[in-house]
Amino acid sequence: xxxxxxxxxxxxxxxxxxxxxxxxxxxxxxxxxxxxxxxxxxxxxxxxxxxxxxxxxxxxxxxxxxxxxxxxxxxxxxxxxxxxxxxxxxxxxxxxxxxxxxxx
DNA sequence: AACCTGACTTCGG
DNA sequence: TCCGAAGCCAGGT
Numbered sequence: 001x002x003x004x005x006x007x008x009x010x011x012x013x014x015x016x017x018x019x020x021x022x023x024x025x026x027x028x029x030x031x032x033x034x035x036x037x038x039x040x041x042x043x044x045x046x047x048x049x050x051x052x053x054x055x056x057x058x059x060x061x062x063x064x065x066x067x068x069x070x071x072x073x074x075x076x077x078x079x080x081x082x083x084x085x086x087x088x089x090x091x092x093x094x095x096x097x098x099x100x101x102x103x104x
Numbered sequence: 105a106a107c108c109t110g111a112c113t114t115c116g117g
Numbered sequence: 118t119c120c121g122a123a124g125c126c127a128g129g130t
Binding site: 037041055059065066071072076 | 113114
């Protein structure tokens with residue numbers, strides 16, 4: 001790991017409660033850098049295995065799974081459904097219902 | 105150093 | 118709501 005931002009990102013992702021989802025930008029903001037959404041992706045790819053992160057709870061700002069089909073898209077949808085999150089056929093989640101609101 | 109790339113986001117049309 | 122363009126940051130060539 002390297003830097004405070006990295007630690008905050010990992011910490012924030014681990015904090016996402018079961019049955020809820022967070023967006024890349026939201027995690028970045030929580031970690032202290034609202035513009036670093038793309039970096040969150042990097043950390044996910046690097047530490048999801050190593051740190052046992054709930055990577056499947058992170059989706060994009062449109063409420064849709066960003067993982068390309070054939071590269072884990074279906075797996076992510078399955079993992080979310082297993083937690084009780086409603087995922088539509090086109091891999092979309094209703095953020096008004098499932099978006100994680102820290103503190104709230 | 106320039107250039108490309110990516111599990112992103114926001115803004116206009 | 119759905120694109121396309123532009124902005125964004127870090128790592129790899």
